[in-house]
Amino acid sequence: MSPLPxxxxxxxxxxxxxxxxxxxxxxxxxxEHPALCLTDISRRAGLSLTTxxxxxxxxxxxxxxxxxxxxxxHVGLRLWEVAALAPRGLALRQIALPYLEDLxxxxxxxxxxxxxxxxxxxxxxxxxxxxxVGVHIRVGARWxxxxxxxxxxxxxxxxxxxxxxxxAGPLASFTPYTIxxxxxxxxxxxxxxxxxxxxxxxxxxxxxxxxxxPVRGRDGTVAAAVSVVVPHADAAVPALVPAxxxxxxxxxxxxGWRPEDGGVRPxxxxxxx
Amino acid sequence: MSPLPxxxxxxxxxxxxxxxxxxxxxxxxxxEHPALCLTDISRRAGLSLTTxxxxxxxxxxxxxxxxxxxxxxHVGLRLWEVAALAPRGLALRQIALPYLEDLxxxxxxxxxxxxxxxxxxxxxxxxxxxxxVGVHIRVGARWxxxxxxxxxxxxxxxxxxxxxxxxAGPLASFTPYTIxxxxxxxxxxxxxxxxxxxxxxxxxxxxxxxxxxPVRGRDGTVAAAVSVVVPHADAAVPALVPAxxxxxxxxxxxxGWRPEDGGVRPxxxxxxx
Numbered sequence: 080m081s082p083l084p085x086x087x088x089x090x091x092x093x094x095x096x097x098x099x100x101x102x103x104x105x106x107x108x109x110x111e112h113p114a115l116c117l118t119d120i121s122r123r124a125g126l127s128l129t130t131x132x133x134x135x136x137x138x139x140x141x142x143x144x145x146x147x148x149x150x151x152x153h154v155g156l157r158l159w160e161v162a163a164l165a166p167r168g169l170a171l172r173q174i175a176l177p178y179l180e181d182l183x184x185x186x187x188x189x190x191x192x193x194x195x196x197x198x199x200x201x202x203x204x205x206x207x208x209x210x211x212v213g214v215h216i217r218v219g220a221r222w223x224x225x226x227x228x229x230x231x232x233x234x235x236x237x238x239x240x241x242x243x244x245x246x247a248g249p250l251a252s253f254t255p256y257t258i259x260x261x262x263x264x265x266x267x268x269x270x271x272x273x274x275x276x277x278x279x280x281x282x283x284x285x286x287x288x289x290x291x292x293p294v295r296g297r298d299g300t301v302a303a304a305v306s307v308v309v310p311h312a313d314a315a316v317p318a319l320v321p322a323x324x325x326x327x328x329x330x331x332x333x334x335g336w337r338p339e340d341g342g343v344r345p346x347x348x349x350x351x352x
Numbered sequence: 353m354s355p356l357p358x359x360x361x362x363x364x365x366x367x368x369x370x371x372x373x374x375x376x377x378x379x380x381x382x383x384e385h386p387a388l389c390l391t392d393i394s395r396r397a398g399l400s401l402t403t404x405x406x407x408x409x410x411x412x413x414x415x416x417x418x419x420x421x422x423x424x425x426h427v428g429l430r431l432w433e434v435a436a437l438a439p440r441g442l443a444l445r446q447i448a449l450p451y452l453e454d455l456x457x458x459x460x461x462x463x464x465x466x467x468x469x470x471x472x473x474x475x476x477x478x479x480x481x482x483x484x485v486g487v488h489i490r491v492g493a494r495w496x497x498x499x500x501x502x503x504x505x506x507x508x509x510x511x512x513x514x515x516x517x518x519x520a521g522p523l524a525s526f527t528p529y530t531i532x533x534x535x536x537x538x539x540x541x542x543x544x545x546x547x548x549x550x551x552x553x554x555x556x557x558x559x560x561x562x563x564x565x566p567v568r569g570r571d572g573t574v575a576a577a578v579s580v581v582v583p584h585a586d587a588a589v590p591a592l593v594p595a596x597x598x599x600x601x602x603x604x605x606x607x608g609w610r611p612e613d614g615g616v617r618p619x620x621x622x623x624x625x
Contacts, residue, residue: 097370098410105434106414113437137371141379142469145440154434156469159441159476161378161427163492164386167418168432173491176479180453196415196429203432206449218446219436 100126104134105143105158110217114153167194171303172204175294175330179206179305182326186319188307192294192330193229195237196221198245200230200304225250225264226257228289229304231277235268236293236301242268256281276320277304281311288314292327297335305330373399377407378416378431383490387426440467444576445477448567448603452479455580455599459592462581465567465603466502468510469494471518473503473577498523498537499530501562502577504550508541509566509574515541529554549593550577554584561587565600570608578603 095103107115107123115123121131135152138144142157163169175192183190183206192204199221224230224245234242246268250259258264271277277291291306305327307319328338368376380388380396388396394404408425411417415430436442448465456463456479465477472494497503497518507515519541523532531537544550550564564579578600580592 096410098374098407098414101371101374102410102414102416108434108437110437113439113443134371137369137375141371141375143375145438154438154441156438156440156467156474158431159435159438160474160492160494161381162432162435163441164381164383165418165427165429165432166386167429168427169491170386173478194429201429201433205446218442219433221433 100124100130101134101138104131104138105154108154110220114147114151116151120152167303168203171334174333175204175303175305178326178329178333179204181329182305182307182322185322186307188309188319190326191229191289191306191308192303193227193233193306194303195224195230195233198224200224200227200233202229203303222283223251226253226279226282228277228279228291228306228308231267231271231279232291232293232304232306233301235271235277253283254281254285256285258282274320275324277306278316278320280314286311288316290314290316290319290323292320292324294327294334295331295336299336302334303330373397373403374407374411377404377411378427381427383493387420387424389424393425440576441476444607447606448477448576448578451599451602451606452477452578454602455578455595458595459580461592463599464502464562464579464581465576466500466506466579467576468497468503468506472496473500473506475502476576495556496524499526499552499555501550501552501564501579501581504540504544504552505564505566505577505579506574508544508550526556527554527558529558531555547593548597550579551589551593553587559584561589563587563589563592563596565593565597567600567607568604568609572609575607576603 103124103126104120107120112119112123117131117135118128120126120135121128124131126134135144139146139152139155142155144152144158145155146152171194172192179190179192190206191202193200193202195201200223202218202220202222205218222230224234234245237245246261246264248259248261250261250264251257252259258267267277275292278288279291280288287308288311289306289308291304293301294303294305296302305323307323309319376397376399377393380393385392385396390404390408391401393399393408394401397404399407408417412419412425412428415428417425417431418428419425444467445465452463452465463479464475466473466475468474473496475491475493475495478491495503497507507518510518515538519534519537521532521534523534523537524530525532531540540550548565551561552564553561560581561584562579562581564577566574567576567578569575578596580596582592
């Protein structure tokens with residue numbers, strides 16, 4: 080199953096500008112298409128072959144793209160170096176990694192870190208455990224908030240207006256278990272705030288269950304979420320919830336969060352009063 | 353100590369093109385400047401404020417940059433998502449990570465993975481161990497080949513013409529121990545090929561020693577290098593060399609390398625015949 084198409088399409092009605100065209104070359108690459116020949120780049124970016132050739136050349140010279148001997152292009156190391164500076168990408172991950180590793184050591188399950196971007200989660204780290212479930216999760220992949228454990232943890236602590244708009248739908252479904260009823264979703268989000276953890280059971284694939292908890296930043300707002308993904312059949316949810324919450328709190332403290340500074344405790348989210 | 357300035361400056365004499373200008377905005381960001389206001393971006397990128405404003409706007413709308421409430425820009429999550437597709441960045445790291453974690457578990461020292469880009473190494477992963485040495489190493493940081501353990505491992509297996517040109521210098525020095533003599537460097541490189549590992553003692557900072565080994569890819573060529581960095585005073589080099597070599601071989605096999613397919617064994621590098 081492939082992730083949803085990227086939702087950040089440029090919707091302005093005007094002619095694409097020069098920056099738009101260059102960025103559309105970069106946007107041609109995704110998880111299903113990590114390597115492309117020039118023809119595919121021009122087609123996916125909606126550019127003439129001539130324009131694509133010129134822009135690909137500029138990007139390759141700079142190092143944002145690299146070309147192999149067979150004429151296939153892939154994303155280049157230099158782009159990765161710049162992207163390594165993204166606070167919500169690598170910087171957050173570097174801080175979280177020891178806690179994710181500890182959670183892996185304690186559970187031997189698949190462990191993920193994710194951030195919210197609009198109505199989606201973006202997975203920024205993934206340590207694979209002993210089970211093969213969760214293969215839909217790849218670092219850099221995007222998924223809707225309502226279907227994933229990390230997404231529910233992030234949505235439950237989002238701005239109340241954002242939550243209202245999101246729950247108003249539409250809510251895409253992936254399995255028969257995906258929550259698509261706004262009333263049920265709002266109830267689940269209240270549970271997430273009350274218990275401090277989100278459980279997403281077979282909502283993305285019909286064999287996986289994820290347990291997630293929110294990560295807070297220095298200012299007390301939710302900055303990310305941590306989860307483990309396990310086979311639904313084996314899921315020892317009561318055992319996993321405390322471990323995931325502990326990992327999330329550890330990362331939060333490492334980010335500068337201090338619960339005594341007025342961090343919100345479970346059960347006191349804005350919609351619960 | 354900050355890393356060398358980025359060596360990939362555009363040296364053509366002509367007027368910067370539109371792609372050049374856009375990429376120069378991205379290039380304004382580095383480890384010392386992960387967050388910049390518009391004025392600093394225009395100055396560092398060599399653009400007028402008007403042009404910088406326009407390009408920063410396009411990049412922010414696309415998601416390559418993000419702006420915080422105080423008007424400061426940093427690299428955006430979307431750029432990181434695209435960059436996650438770089439084979440020599442995240443993809444290689446994802447394959448290597450279990451072996452790096454094992455090396456960390458076995459030694460409890462700082463562990464790094466790096467690739468070569470021109471005359472430099474780029475660190476693509478860093479797991480921090482119990483000692484504080486190696487703070488010059490950050491994920492995404494660049495260092496010259498001759499001074500670092502990973503660099504020596506990569507240089508020793510580079511194309512003979514490249515090695516010859518590199519050894520011809522100039523060879524920058526960072527400490528009194530940095531190898532700056534071409535004759536000595538060539539001898540060290542031959543040792544690296546003979547022993548299968550590189551030891552860089554106090555060449556970057558005067559308290560750290562690194563032990564590195566080359567990682568081979570499917571086609572047998574050296575694709576990366578793994579190292580541990582330890583305090584010079586404690587360094588148990590004879591104990592670290594086999595562990596680092598084992599981790600490197602593990603990653604190599606995971607990349608598809610098969611020694612029986614004609615992988616080069618220590619002692620048979622091109623310059624040793």
